[in-house]
Amino acid sequence: MKIEIWSDVMCPFCYIGKRKFEKALDQFPQKDKIQVEWKSFQLNPQMKTEPGKSINEYLAEVKGWTPDYAQQMNDHVTGLAREVGLEYNMDKAVVANSFDAHRFVQFAKTKGLGDAVEEQLFKAYFTDGKDTSNLATLVELGGEIGLDAEELKKVLEGTRFSDEVRKDIYEAQQVGARGVPFFVLDRKYAVSGAQQPETFLGALEQSFGEWQKANPEPLVTFAEGDTCTTDGECN
Known part of the structure; x- marks a missing residue:
């Protein structure tokens, strides 16, 4: 079953939400049957x-x-991040447009590294204070997760994967995402925001139960013997 997660690199609740969702997924017995896809979203496309x-x-x-007041809000968010084991250094955060970071994500997804690249970008932005719009920085982050640096x-x-980013942003509007993080389970259920693990777990159980009914697993044949078929043949 597919779960799509819309997020933005500069969204503090997206990183927190990732950790809470991961905690829920770890408790879900059928987690090996869950496919997670990260989707692009820009909170401020005009940001310089x-x-x-x-x-x-x-x-x-x-x-x-x-x-x-901005400092108070960032201190509050930093405290929430600490509760899920994350270190936020908001005083080091670099104000940066996220479009190229999202192209980076889209490229990494083609290599099966969507989750790894999201983790790298969140840590780079919120913990390490790196400029996530800088080409050299993105290439370095890609190398750390096994991507080919030259590619x-x-x-x-260039401009590759720009259309994929824009498509995700358009899809966000279609599924009702007005903010991030936004989790869509099997294109039937949505969870908005960095909810508690219990909320995510409940959504997983509900959506997976319905998905499983619609996608039953075929019986496995362990051995074959003499049989008769509907066309009258017996052997």
Whole structure:
């Protein structure tokens, strides 16, 4: 059964939601029958990459907050991240447009490394304070998960996988995603936000139960002997 997850690199709740979902999936007995696909979403497509600007300054500008209030919000999110074992260093976060990072994700998906690249990007942004729009940084991250550096570099120097990113963003609108993280299970059920593992587990059980009924496993034949068939043949 497929589960699609729309997220953005710069979304703090997406990383937290990833950990909570993973905890639920670890408790799910049929987890080996679950296929997870990460999908692209941009919270601010017009964002300009500004390495010299702090995340508090950025939030103050786009949300109309005071820098002090932005700091309070980031401290709160940092605490929530800590509860699931994540280290957020928001003072190091680089304000960066995420479009090329999403092209990077789309390329990694073709190599079966979608989950690995999401983990790398989240850690790079929230923990390590790396510029996730920088080509050299993305190539380095790709190499760390086993992608061919030269192939990745050629992809990022051009425009490949741009259409795939835009398609995901369009699909997000079609399935009702107005924010991220947004989890869609078997294109029938949706879970919005970084919910508790218990919520994810309940959604997994409900959707998988229905999926399993619609996709029964064939019986396995352990041995064959003399039989008669519907066309009258016996042997």
